[in-house]
Amino acid sequence: MTLVPDPPREPFLSVRDLKVHFTTDDAVVRAVDGLSFDVERGRTLGIVGESGSGKSVTNLAILGLHDRTRTTLSGEIVLDGTELLTSRERELEKLRGSRMAMIFQDALASLSPFHTVGRQIAETYAKHTGASRRESRARAVEMLRRVGIPQPTLRADDYPHQFSGGMRQRAMIAMALVCDPELLIADEPTTSLDVTVQAQIMDLLGDLQQEFGTSIVFITHDLGVISRVADDILVMYAGRAVERGTRAEVLRAPQHPYTWGLLDSMPTLRAPVDVPLSPIPGTPPSLLDPLPGCRFRPRCAFTEQVPTDRCATERPLLPRTPAHGAACHLTRVQRTEFHADYVTAQVC
Structure with a gap:
């Protein structure tokens, strides 16, 4: 009996020769300069490097959140067969939140102070699914419960400033996952949190990944965090990738x-x-x-x-x-x- 090897798996997210340049009064800032990497479905890629290495700039480019009037982007970003760099803004808006989402670094600055946490999560769900107000509210409460917010029905009516730092980060995770995206980008989600809350957030992301089968890009400068959450690691320096491998290969x-x-x-x-x-x-x-x-x-x-x-x-x-x-x-x-x-x- 002849064993036929499995065909190579196509990456869920593929980035090829990505360049992100910003025009300033002094010169052109080459924030990302020829970056390539893949993320497989259901796996976590940890991107690590010092501040200014291009980690967040890369992932904002994936989501299409750069101002195209001041930013020059080139290369390829393909999400499950869809080319993102050449997609129109209307097409990207449909993908953001539904198929790809981001947990931003500063939850307090990212959440609106004028609306309750539950309303913000519900609006995201209603926009992408067309659900009614009642259905969206129920979905928001359910997501708050899943991420470990106590008394989610009551806390959904609280404002972001009434949440602790760890709870705000959990609310951001709930908002990012409310539409079951296939790609989740976590931009230093454990920054400024104490170590016990960090561990809870990392465990939560792992549990949700198992539940939803989500691909995760985890951005951090902390190799201790990366050692716990990542399957694969990409090390960036000055806008370029300098090393790539599995977690065991890079760390050992x-x-x-x-x-x-x-x-x-x-x-x-x-x-x-x-x-x-x-x-x-x-x-x-x-x-x-x-x-x-x-x-x-x-x-x-x-x-x-x-x-x-x-x-x-x-x-x-x-x-x-x-x-x-x-x-x-x-x-x-x-x-x-x-x-x-x-x-x-x-x-x-």
Whole structure:
């Protein structure tokens, strides 16, 4: 009996060579510069990087929320066969909320202070489904109950300022999921929350993903959070992807010096208590006039190991294969050896 291999699965969300440039009085800001990644149905992609690396800009482009009069976008964004960059605003409005939704970083700023939480959730449901006011109200209460809001029938009539930070974030999740979207983008949903509420929010997203089969893009700068929620990880730096792989591959065997720095700047239970944290030296480059070649070069300790000054002149690219890879001119053998030495030096 001959076994026929399963055909490769098409990604639910596919981003190819995405560029997002903003025109300013000084110059053009290349906020995202040639980014490619895939998200499979029912899986969570964690996008991690320092502030200003292009994480949120990327996901606003997916939702079509950039001002096209001041933003230049190019490349491809395909959601389940639908090309988003070339879609009209009316078509994107139908997709936003129904097939794709976003949990914004600051729930208090994202929710209207003039309307009750229940009304805002109900309006979203009514707009996309045509449900009656009574049906929409019942749906809003049901979603508040699902995300763990106590006494949802009563709390639906409260305003956002009457909710705690964790409850507002839960209300944002309820609003994002009220129409059962197939793609959920979570933009640092645990920022400014205490660790116990963070854990509750992450558990909630995992439970809802199991229930609805949602694909999730989780944006954060916290690798500790990523280690709990992500199936796959994309590391961004200065508007570009520098490493991609599964959670185990990126966290246990990182291949890029920037990822090493992110991991080594975090406290761990295994490190001696008297060993100070090791921050990444320097600052991210300006995206008004980015450096040629590798943008991490001024902060990298391994550029001298690459011959012919390739780091200064040639842009390193991620492999096109879906396997674990890094955009670095070091060979894979060098990366394995240098990372082992680097970690040893940090501990000793």
